[in-house]
Amino acid sequence: MLLYPMDKKYDMVILGAGINGVAIAKALALTGKKVLVVEKTHIAAGASSHSSRLIHGGLRYLENFEFDLVREALRDQKYLLDTYPGLVKLRSFYLPVCQNSMRPVWMIRLGLLIYGFFALHGHKPAEVEKKDFLIQFKAIKAHNLKIDM
Ligand SMILES: Cc1cc2nc3c(=O)[nH]c(=O)nc-3n(C[C@H](O)[C@H](O)[C@H](O)COP(=O)(O)OP(=O)(O)OC[C@H]3O[C@@H](n4cnc5c(N)ncnc54)[C@H](O)[C@@H]3O)c2cc1C
Structure with missing residues (x-):
């Protein structure tokens, strides 16, 4: 279980720590935003853990x-x-x-x-x-x- 300070204020809350959630969190953090990522299971618990890891062009x-x-x-x-x-x-x-x-x-x-x-x-x-x-x-x-x- 991850503990995070609830008294802290965040600019954004992102639900889901799949590749999209963490990439968006990173992009926002780089612009100086305070971001909280909330994941119901564990990091990359969903589709992101099954990916073939190909950065294909579609x-x-x-x-x-x-x-x-x-x-x-x-x-x-x-x-x-x-x-x-x-x-x-x-x-x-x-x-x-x-x-x-x-x-x-x-x-x-x-x-x-x-x-x-x-x-x-x-x-x-x-x-x-x-x-x-x-x-x-x-x-x-x-x-x-x-x-x-
Ligand atoms: C077999 C397979 C192979 C693939 N291969 C490739 C590939 O080679 N290249 C490629 O680009 N793409 C590939 N993909 C597609 C790629 O995996 C997905 O497009 C990508 O992982 C989606 O990421 P996501 O963050 O949107 O979703 P997810 O990874 O599913 O993340 C969503 C997260 O949200 C969490 N969540 C859900 N509801 C809540 C809630 N209410 N509160 C908190 N957390 C919540 C889930 O637990 C999960 O961790 C593949 C997919 C599969 C299934």
């Missing part, structure tokens, strides 16, 4: 034409990369396109092209040949991957 929002949202997320990603180099690092991902993929290959290609165009970290998505991919990921069955790219 690739999938492109299919809803939410370009401004993706740009904003990628701007924030750059800010976090620059501001917290010890905590936020670039990681490479493979995005295998499987036979039962919900999206056609052209859509994934187009999405990654736009995503790469918006990204501010200077790394662009690249295509890897199926044979090279299978050498690295031996557990993946070749017949599950789309052959014609």
Whole structure:
């Protein structure tokens, strides 16, 4: 249990110490506001403890034409990369396109092209040949991957 002085006056009270609550508290504290964060369970008890910790730019929002949202997320990603180099690092991902993929290959290609165009970290998505991919990921069955790219 956390004890806090109830006789103290606060400028703001924030309910919930998830990533949003603590980030807002930090931003307010930096402007000199006295902030109280009240959490009913424990810090990051909710969705924040289940996150994959990816500072992604919201690739999938492109299919809803939410370009401004993706740009904003990628701007924030750059800010976090620059501001917290010890905590936020670039990681490479493979995005295998499987036979039962919900999206056609052209859509994934187009999405990654736009995503790469918006990204501010200077790394662009690249295509890897199926044979090279299978050498690295031996557990993946070749017949599950789309052959014609
Ligand atoms: C499996 C999974 C993977 C994810 N992966 C990613 C990812 O890779 N990248 C990404 O950006 N996002 C990811 N997300 C989404 C991300 O985790 C959430 O968007 C984010 O954690 C939401 O944070 P929050 O602070 O709004 O909510 P929460 O983390 O849920 O925080 C809300 C807090 O409020 C508290 N609370 C609720 N009611 C009260 C009350 N009445 N009084 C006091 N406290 C209260 C709760 O106990 C909780 O601690 C993922 C989500 C899931 C589920």
